[in-house]
Amino acid sequence: MSLRLWNGFVLTAVVGLWLASGTQREKRVLADAPNDEVRTLETSVAEAPGDSVLVRKLAQAYLDAAAPGLAVAAIERAPLGVRVDPRVDHVYARALLDQGRAEGALAAERRVLATCTMADSICNTWLTASAMRRAEILEQLVQLGVEDARAEPEAIAVAYHSVTRSARIE
Numbered sequence: 001m002s003l004r005l006w007n008g009f010v011l012t013a014v015v016g017l018w019l020a021s022g023t024q025r026e027k028r029v030l031a032d033a034p035n036d037e038v039r040t041l042e043t044s045v046a047e048a049p050g051d052s053v054l055v056r057k058l059a060q061a062y063l064d065a066a067a068p069g070l071a072v073a074a075i076e077r078a079p080l081g082v083r084v085d086p087r088v089d090h091v092y093a094r095a096l097l098d099q100g101r102a103e104g105a106l107a108a109e110r111r112v113l114a115t116c117t118m119a120d121s122i123c124n125t126w127l128t129a130s131a132m133r134r135a136e137i138l139e140q141l142v143q144l145g146v147e148d149a150r151a152e153p154e155a156i157a158v159a160y161h162s163v164t165r166s167a168r169i170e
Helices: 003-021 036-047 052-064 068-076 086-099 102-116 125-143 153-164
Strands: none
Touching: 036 052, 052 068, 052 086, 068 086, 086 102, 086 125, 102 125, 125 153
C-alpha cells in the first residue's frame, strides 16, 4: 500500500471520528436559567448572611429549581444562628432527602421536632405537623434501608402508605 493511500485512510478516519463525536454541552446547574428571584435572593443572602428568612427562601428557590446540592450548600455555609432555626432546618431536611441522604434528613427533622416541642419555640402548627409527618416517613425509609429516595420510588410509596394507613374498628 502506498504512503499516500495510507495517509488518506488515516485522515478520513480522523475526520470521521471528529464528525461522529459532535459537540457536547455541559449540564446546567439549575434546571432553568436562574430567574430574577434566585438572583435577587443570592444577592440578598450575600449582603445579609445572618438573615434566616432569606437563607430559607434561597434554599427553597434552589429546591424548586431542582438543585438540592445548592440548597444544602447555602444552608451549611450560613452562620450557626441561621442553621438552628427550625424553619431553615426543615428546608435543610428536604434538601438532604432530595440529595439522597435520608439518614441526614431524618436527623434534621428530629432536630426540628425537638426545637418545636420547647415552650418558647417559634414553630407554628403547620411546621410542627409537617415535620412530624416527614419524620415518620423518613423513619420508615431508613428502616427499609433506603438512602436515596429518588432511586427507589417504590420504597417511598411503601413508606408513605405504612405511615398514612389508618386502622378501622368495626
